[in-house]
Amino acid sequence: MIAPRLGLHWASVAWHWAVLCALFGLAAPVRADELGAHAATGTAVYRNNDGLQVISPWVQARQRVKSGASLQADLKTDFISAASVDMISGASARFHDVRKEAGLQAVYDEQGLAGHAGYTYSTENDTRSHTVSLGATREWLSRNLATSLTYGVGLDRLGSVREPEALWHDRTSHRLDATLTQLISRTAVLSLAYTLQQINGFQSSPYRMVPLVPKTVDLWTKDHAQWVAEQHPDQRTRHGVTIEGRQALSNRWFLRAFYRGYVDTWGVRANTAELGATFKFHYAVEVELSNRFYWQSRASFERAMYSVEREYMTRDRRLVGQIADSTQLTLRTRWQNWEAVLQAMAGWERYDDFRTLVNGAFVPMADTWTGILQAALSVDL
């Protein structure tokens, strides 16, 4: 069953390329030096040892419509193949889904002032999503300082694929991003960013069930488990602060350091630290090696096992205490107005007392290994 679907994935990659070629075709009658166009395409392949595979081809085209103003269109498809619809309890047979996303964005950028407004629609078997975003960037102090502010609102409707949409649920999210970037010296740049997100509405999985096991019996077998629907709070406020520094050590060597702190009203606290080094072999070829470490505490209502029913109960492993580490290698090459990027990432995740169901018993989940391969090609015309 998987092999033909993989064939379908690559057919879709080819389709995305065809869309890009068509966009070029539309632009062909115009002289190249008048186009003011940018086009890009790529594919990412994600795979982990938990049976999840996602293949994501995408295309992007941007066209200048008048001085300083341009329109950008994006298309992306995710082909998702997972061991089970809820990835945790194996409550279903192997699961396939296709997520399609289309976006349109208007961009204005002239004389140190930039603004953008965009709309994105995405759909999959059990979700419809609309996102609108507005943002502005301003440069100050002879372009040594840049500030930007972006607001986005997302309106989602989601539910179980087994149910009519009339029974689905609503979810609304508001997101504010504020960024400040300062040139520290001729060789160093520092960025500070704050993200605030407020999510209201249905945030559980419509598929996931939570085992409820009385304390009087052996906790780690499913024989005595009553299964109840996952219940997450309807409101979540998330805060993230990011600090990133970039330093040129020489004409060839560059260092990048990144830290992100995160807290939310569900009790999750997370820290991300990343260190990367870039080496320019040639003015047109550079390689970056980076490592990212991630640590997260569990949500306050998350338990390895529940013995009585609570207002909120979860089996979402994203809400479990965990650590993760990943290493990424990026090769970037430029030739005239073309740029190609190849990325390979290998990662590892460990969950703190998160149990999965194996042969009727709840056993600690094994470490997860993740691999991502990405390739992208872009051109300015």
Add this chain to the structure above:
Amino acid sequence: MLAVAGCESIDNPRYVPPKPNYGQFVTFVQPVLGRRCASSACHGDPHRSLKLYAVDFLRAPPEFAETPLDETRLTEAELTWNYDAIRNRLRGVTSLNNCKLLLKCLPLDQGGIRHGSGFEIFASRDDPDYKLLADWVDWVLP
């Protein structure tokens, strides 16, 4: 700074599920479950998330049944298990039209939703067994 943002743990009190009438469950609902839902290929399969005990099908393991099994009737522990399993699925139900437990038993053209087994349990809302279940659920609706 983020810690000051008020992101402490949220209250998570014990949830008390709806309490439909237990006596009516034993008298009216359990026989329907035994007839229509609890066969070995359906919810009498011990690996189902909704596992139901019935006299002629799945019985509780001895350490759970508390009393010796009687071939003609369920033990109190088995009945309580079934009662809890059903009422746990009534959380958030505000009307018979959003009660997934009932809708899954109806054909799609009668307003039902897809049932895992693909079987239509009741031909319509006029089925006497459906009416017994619906009346019992209706008793706890707001």
